[in-house]
Amino acid sequence: MLRGTFLGLETSKKGLLTARAALDVTGHNIANANTEGYSRQRVNISASDPLSFPGAFVTIRPGQVGTGATVTSITRIRSIFIESQLHQENGRSTLYQTMSDAYIRVEDIFNEPSENGLNSLMDNFFNAWEDLSNDPESASTRTNLAQAGLAMTEFVNEQDRRLDREVMNINEQLQDRVDRLNQLNSQIAVINKQIIQIESGGDNGQMKANDLMDQRDRMIEEVSNIINARVQFNNDGSVSVLVQGHPMVSGVDFHEIRLQQNQQDLTRPYIEFSKSRIRLDIRSGELGGMLQMRDVELPTVRLEQEKLVTAFTNRVNKLHIAGYGLDGLQGRSFFTDYRTEQYGGSTALPAGTTLDTTLDQLGFTSGDFFIQGQRIEITPGEVLASTAITLGDLFQRIEQATQDVRVSIDGSLGFDRVVFEQYNPVDADTTLKIKDGSSNFFEQLGLDNATHQTFFLDPPYRNSLANFGLNPQVLSDLDSIAAAGDDGTGFPGPGDNRTALAIADLRNDNKALLNSSFGEYYQGLVSSIGATALTAQRSHTTQTLVVEQLVERRLEISGVNLDEEAVNIVKYQSAYEANARALNVVDEVLDLIVNRLGTVGR
Amino acid sequence: MRIPNTLLTSNYMADLQRVQQDMARLLRQTSTGKLYERPRDNPSAVSTSLNLSRVISSTTQYTRNVDNGLGRLNFTEITLSEVNTQIQRVRELTVQGSSTVLTRDDRTAIAQEINQLLEHTVTLSNSNFSGRYVFSGFETLTESFRINSNTSDGFTNSVTYQGDFGKIGRNIGIQRDLDVNFDGHSIFLDHTWQAQGRQMSGQPLGYSGTFEINERLIVVNPADTLADVARRINSDTLTEVKAEVSSDFRLQLTSLNSSKSIKLRDLAGTVLEDMEILPQGAFNKAQTGVTLPLTDSTGAIHDGGPLVYPLNLTTNLQDMVITLGGAANDGFTETKAIKLDAVTYNNAAELAAEIQKKADLAFGEDKLIVRDDGLGGIDIETNVQNSSVLIGDLMLGGTAPDGTADTASAVIFGYAGQTAAGFAGTDGNDRFTIDLGPDAYITRPGEEPIDLSPVEINLDASAATLQDIIDDINRQVLDNKYLSGLVRAEDDGGRLRIVTTATGTKVGIDDLVLRNSVPGPPVLATDTLGGLGFYVEATTGESAPPVPAQVQNTLAWPAPGVGTIIGPGNESFSIDLGPGSSIDGTDPAPVTITLPAGGFIDENDMAAKINNQIALSPILKNAVIAVVVNRGGSNYVDIQTTNVGSGVEASDLTLADVDAGMLANLGLAAPTIPGGGTQPGIGEITEADNMINTMIQLRDELLGYSAATSRLSDLHDVNGVSYDLAPGTEIRISSDGTTSSFIVQRFSTMQDLADAIEQQLGVSLEVEVQRDGRIRVFNPNNTVVNDISIEAYGLKGQRLSTFEERMSGISGRLIYRSELASRTTYEDERFQHLTNRIGNVDRALEKVTSTLAIIGSRTRRLDMTLTQNDTLTVNTLDLQNKNDNVDMAEAIIKLKERENVLNAALGTGSRIIPSTLFDYLR
Known part of the structure; x- marks a missing residue:
């Protein structure tokens, strides 16, 4: 068998076309050198199938004859490994960024360090009490004190509103992000469909929808910023986007997620799949950050601040109620008092029992019990020591272990009994919990079969931040501010400043709140807010570097290098020229054959 | 490694961004001067900063407190220094005034000056510092002392402390405070009347009653504790008493009045008696x-x-x-x-x-x-x-049992054998009075017996013999309408005898009293009666003058005729305390006292040995004591209850022989121990020798005022006309339709009359004898007193119009004016008192100086605190500065550094985007 005369032409044509295609792809790369998310493309060229010359008569040369080159595919240069890493790190980066940004607002709510933060306001409040102690008779020190009190309570009330508003803002942003997520996912599903159509059109999967894939990748990246998604590549060129193993996009299918009202807590809607109602626990991405802020960080900050305010209210009020105002009356609280619950003993204490009665005198040996989860233990040593523990000491110990409990001897039922009362709890849901310990402590104190009473308040109590306020009676009549002490013999006189001194001294009470003073506690709170914010900010910085690294790595692989492309252009242009020249050779050969051969006889 | 073109730019941009962020941060630091503006910028430094700002804020406040306290202490110091000056002058005047060579005018002048000093001291005691009375305790808006000057001369009678005992503190640092006031009572009224009750308990008293304290009613209910009673007393400021309950549960009363005592009276029940508050003595x-x-x-x-x-x-x-x-x-x-x-x-x-x-x-x-x-x-x-x-x-204090005998006559004897001539009648100044008692007066039907005025007998200078004297006396007796027929002088065997003669006229022994007319201590020359040899004798004892009375030492130990205890020992008797001796009312068992063998050296030894045994018994210890008592010149061993706070009654202590005759041997063989258990709980009285009262008394003593103790019978008006208020005069006091009578007794005083008037008028009114001799009735509530009338009836039933005129009410007030005899009299004793009062003045002075010393030490402490606070503030500010503030030099250098980096980066920026191969391809 003979080789076809025009085989050379065909081969060169293929070469020309191949070079041309390569030049086109190179041009496309150059054109998209600065396109975001563009992956450079490569032309895969392979030699076309050769012709074989089998036969015993073939003497010229054995083997096959090449038929030129052909473009097998145009593929994107992209690393799936880096891509999936990037998705994860993106999620982490946005998690910290969201938290860091949100904490800026928390820090603003506390406004420290500044002249207007609670630290200064508390100082001013105590200083106002000191000033009152210096001049308990005057009206101006009382006005000053009321103003200092108002400044403090209003600041705390504003904190309450702003913490609430922060939660609302987060919920709005959550809705926005969920909407965006659904939009992205639905588009990914659409692109998936297009890709499947395109790629199924080619033979043996040679058809690549490179640019669509780039577009899809960009969307997936945005998804990974919002939520901790995992991407799964399917054989048909589509991808599935999974969150916690559940697909949001599965090939051409798109599963909507939504923000669902939480019936238990209307301020905390959660995220679930609309159809399957699978509830999502999101720990990463913007959504993760928002939920972390809303469900963990903000409640913690709020709880700590509430504890401070609860203890503050109760400590000040306890002293204030015992003191006498300038009008010669006692029994009024300085801050509004909300009594929510009461446990009252059913058994009478021995007649003549006072706060100075020692536990020993009450026939007490030792014991323990739990209040608000705190264990209170009285050892036999304390009962029998030379400075034996008194009922008053015990009450003080209980009050110091909690923030919202006040213990007293109550005679309202006609006999003396021990009464535990809860005042101004951190929030409306906090209940008074007392439980006897291993010994019969309650029996010894006449607290067995204690009667429990809950007080319904109108308007209902919210929390200690929202309800922190000056007693309206104190505000309307400044003489009811108690500066004078109590000797048990009536109003001691306008010059008495013992209650004012005692309240002013609360600032130095190292056991005012969980074994620290109010100032130290607040300082700890501010410092921990700062530390958390700083951690979030640092983590975000670190995470950004990681992402940048990955993006760099991706660019290294997928990015367009113009030098490279220029070389390619030169290369493919040369190839084109060379092919054309090869065609010329064949042409000349044919010309020789056609026009020159046989001219001998002419 | 491939470097795609975009990578170069994005890296470049990121780096540029970082530099710019740094610069922004540094710029912010230099513009605010603060190292951080939010907690995240440096959590621990922010925490420190909050702490430091708290320290600065509280230290500044403490400095303010110290300044305030210093102001108050300085003011008090200045005031007390002036008081000091006043008292020192009082001391000088007291020394001056006690000189016997001064005339009455001199003393009056001194008294006037003391009064000025007193007034000024009271003014100082009412000092106020920016509207706050510094000596009023907690009652800073109340004047510290109320001046009680009810007399027409406007003199201060007494002052009443209106403050309380509150101590006002200042916070001068963490857990440090300091009192900056002194209550006026402790300075100006240190030592007023006080009374203390017996030890009780904190439990309810369990009984009811009503008592009167300074004429204010206090009701006690069974549920009241001692503290309730105290509170009730305190709540009534008109009591002028501060009541406290001591730590051992005694009711303690302190007078808030500089001069008055505490008057206590049980009206219903026996509250005071039970508390044993007996300040009257x-x-x-x-x-x-x-x-x-x-x-x-x-x-x-x-x-x-x-x-x-x-x-x-x-x-x-x-x-x-x-x-x-x-x-x-x-x-x-x-x-x-x-x-x-x-x-x-x-x-x-x-x-x-x-x-x-x-x-x-x-x-x-x-x-x-x-x-x-x-x-x-x-x-x-x-x-x-x-x-x-x-x-x-x-x-x-009791009333006499009825059954006075109807005595024929009372006889008064002179000594036998003495000739009166040697003494009486020699100078014509010898005189004595014969005072017949009320029973000597023959009453008309329906008339009360009247105690007649004493009659003065002046002896004639010419009397030479006893008979002359007898005649002289009898003549004067006959001439006197009061004595005629009732008294006779006789010769009783050489003794002068004056007897009542009216047999059957109910003349008693006490109806005839002889007195020397000349007042003062008996001096031979003026002691007419003594000179006449008079002594008093019972009617039956006519035989011989009795041997001077004497108590024989029959019970002194060792008792005469009773053997000394030398036996083997173990002589015993028992002491049985009654229920009143224990606080809870149980009756303790009898305790046997066994005395050691060997006898006793003397009564002191015996008492000591009994006391040793008493000390061994928990029941008797501190409840019973054996003491040696000198009675009638002889020593006795008495066993007595010590009573303090134990509520022990006389009946609570009984002694019983365990060994027969033991008590008798000991001279104790009586059923009851004299006085045992009869002593009151604590009738503690402290003298009102406080600063103010001392000055008041000095003034009054120098003026010679003692109106309240003047006798009514001595009273006469400014013209020397007697009011004729002889003993027996009846003064009728009427008000609100009721009348009460006051019979003038021989020793009745102005105060007695005032008391009687007060009794009639009831507790709501007060009656007072003023220093100038007037009786003033007033209502503490300041309302007008109406409808009081006073009538006086003389011995014969005649109206005493001079007195009544003097007692007539002027604008609703009862005024009684008199020129007092006693005003003219300065007794040596009085100057003795003046000298004694120097001690009181010195104590007041010491009180003021010691208070000044306390103020000085507190001021020093405050000054030191100020210095400390200043240092602390400076150091803390320094720390805060280091903690909070930017080191500008550092920040600016860093900023410059970053700027250079930025400039360099921007400068090379154009080169960072390198030329590609395309630049070289044609």
Whole structure:
């Protein structure tokens, strides 16, 4: 068998076309050198199938004859490994960024360090009490004190509103992000469909929808910023986007997620799949950050601040109620008092029992019990020591272990009994919990079969931040501010400043709140807010570097290098020229054959 | 490694961004000067910053507190320094005033100056510092002292503390505070009247009652505790008393008035008695008629409880009434009022001497023996020998049992054998008075007996013999309408005898009293009666003048005729305390006292050994004591309850022989121990020798005022006309339709009259004898007093119009004016008192200087605190500066550094985007 005369032409044509295609792809790369998310493309060229010359008569040369080159595919240069890493790190980066940004607002709510933060306001409040102690008779020190009190309570009330508003803002942003997520996912599903159509059109999967894939990748990246998604590549060129193993996009299918009202807590809607109602626990991405802020960080900050305010209210009020105002009356609280619950003993204490009665005198040996989860233990040593523990000491110990409990001897039922009362709890849901310990402590104190009473308040109590306020009676009549002490013999006189001194001294009470003073506690709170914010900010910085690294790595692989492309252009242009020249050779050969051969006889 | 073109730019941009972020941060630092603006910028530094700003804020506040305290202390210091000056001047004047060479005008001038000093001191005590009274305790808006000047001369009578005892503190640092005030009572009224009750408990009292404290009613309910009673007393400011309950549960009363005592009276129930608050002195609870352990006679003794000396008696004190009867008083029962002079008694002996003097005047000498019992109390005993004195023969504060005999006559003897001529009638100035008692007056039907005025007998200078004197006396008696037919002088065998003669006229022994007319201590030349040899004798004792009375030492140990205890020992007797001795009311078991063998050296030894045994018994320890008592010149061992706070009654202590005859051997063989358990709980009285009262008293003593103690019978008006208020005059006081009578007694004083008027008018009104001699009725509530009328009836029933005119009300007030005889009299004693008062002045001075010293030390402490605070503030500010503030140099250098980096980066920016191969391809 003979080789076809025009085989050379065909081969060169293929070469020309191949070079041309390569030049086109190179041009496309150059054109998209600065396109975001563009992956450079490569032309895969392979030699076309050769012709074989089998036969015993073939003497010229054995083997096959090449038929030129052909473009097998145009593929994107992209690393799936880096891509999936990037998705994860993106999620982490946005998690910290969201938290860091949100904490800026928390820090603003506390406004420290500044002249207007609670630290200064508390100082001013105590200083106002000191000033009152210096001049308990005057009206101006009382006005000053009321103003200092108002400044403090209003600041705390504003904190309450702003913490609430922060939660609302987060919920709005959550809705926005969920909407965006659904939009992205639905588009990914659409692109998936297009890709499947395109790629199924080619033979043996040679058809690549490179640019669509780039577009899809960009969307997936945005998804990974919002939520901790995992991407799964399917054989048909589509991808599935999974969150916690559940697909949001599965090939051409798109599963909507939504923000669902939480019936238990209307301020905390959660995220679930609309159809399957699978509830999502999101720990990463913007959504993760928002939920972390809303469900963990903000409640913690709020709880700590509430504890401070609860203890503050109760400590000040306890002293204030015992003191006498300038009008010669006692029994009024300085801050509004909300009594929510009461446990009252059913058994009478021995007649003549006072706060100075020692536990020993009450026939007490030792014991323990739990209040608000705190264990209170009285050892036999304390009962029998030379400075034996008194009922008053015990009450003080209980009050110091909690923030919202006040213990007293109550005679309202006609006999003396021990009464535990809860005042101004951190929030409306906090209940008074007392439980006897291993010994019969309650029996010894006449607290067995204690009667429990809950007080319904109108308007209902919210929390200690929202309800922190000056007693309206104190505000309307400044003489009811108690500066004078109590000797048990009536109003001691306008010059008495013992209650004012005692309240002013609360600032130095190292056991005012969980074994620290109010100032130290607040300082700890501010410092921990700062530390958390700083951690979030640092983590975000670190995470950004990681992402940048990955993006760099991706660019290294997928990015367009113009030098490279220029070389390619030169290369493919040369190839084109060379092919054309090869065609010329064949042409000349044919010309020789056609026009020159046989001219001998002419 | 491939470098795609975009990578170069994005890296470049990122780096540029970082530099710019740095610069932004540094720029912010330099513009705010702060290292951080939010907690995240440096959590621990922010925490430190908050802490430091708290320290600065509180330190600044503490400095403000210190400044405030210093202001107050400085003001107090200045005030007290001035008080110091006043008191020093008072001291000088007191020394000056006690000189005997001064004229009355001199003294008046000194008194006037003291009064000025007093007024100024009171003004100083009411000082206020920016509207706050510094000496009022917590009652800073109340004037510290109310001035009580009810007299027309405007002199301050007394002041009443209106503040309280509150201590005002200042916070001057963490857990550090300092008091910046001193209550006025502790400075100006240090030492006012006080009383303390017995030890009780914190439990409800369990009984009800009503008592009166300074004429204010206090009701006690069974549920009240001692503290409730105290609160009730305090809540009524008109009581002028501060009541407290001590840590051992005693009711303590402190007068808030500089000068007045605390008047206490049980109205219903026995609250005060139960509390044993007996500031009136020890006699309130003395038992009557306790049998003495005399072997051959029974007598009576009153064992007074211990008093606190010096004892300052004022006119507020009640009279002491002594009833003496039976053999101890020649068979007659008499009740006499003993009025003690309102002076200071420094010890029991002085008081005993005074009572003795008054008792002798009332009953005649040798009837009673009054002595210091060696325990701070006073014993009053009948002085009889070999006579049969019955229980009831001596009673204090009680009423005489009825049954006075209708005596034919009372006889008063002169000494036998003495010629009166040697003494009487030689100079014509000898005189004495014969005073017939009320029973000597022959009453018309329906008339009350009237005590007639004493009649003065002046002896003729020419009398030479006893008969001359008798004739002289009888002539004067006949001439006198009061004495005529009732009294006669006789020659009784060489003795002068004056007897009552009206047989059947109910003239008693006490109806004839002879007195020297010339006042003052008996001096031979003026002692007419003594000169006449008079002594008092019972009607039956005519045979011979009695041997001077003497108590025999029959019971002194070792008792005469009774063997000394030398036996083998183990002699025992038991002491049984009654229920009143224990606080809970249980009756303790009897305790046997066994005495050691070997006898005793003397009575002191015996008492000591009994006390040793007593100390071994928890029941008796501190409840019972054996003491050696000198009674009638002999020593006795008495076993007494110590009473303090134990509520022990006389009946609570009984002794019983365990070994037969033991008690007798010990001289204790009587059923009752004299005075045992009869002493009051604590009748603690402290003299009102405080600064203000001392000045008031100095002033008054120098002026010679003593209106309240003047006798009514001595009163005369400014023209010297007597009001004729002879003993027996009836003064009728009417108000609101009721009338009460006051019969003028021989010793009745202006204060007695005032008391009687007050009694009639009731508790809502107060009656006071003013220093100028007027009686003033006033209502503490400041309303007008209406409808009081006073009428006086003389001995014959005649209206005493001069007196009534003087007593007429002027604008609703009752004014009684008199020129007082006593004003002209300066007694040596008074100057003695003046000298005594220098001690009080010195103590007031010391109080002020010691307070000034305290102020000085506090001021120093505050000054030191100021310095400390300043240092602390500076150091803390420094720390805060380092902690919070930017080191500008550093920040600017860093900024410059970054700027350079940025500039360099921007400069090379164009080159960072390198040319590609395309630049070289044609």
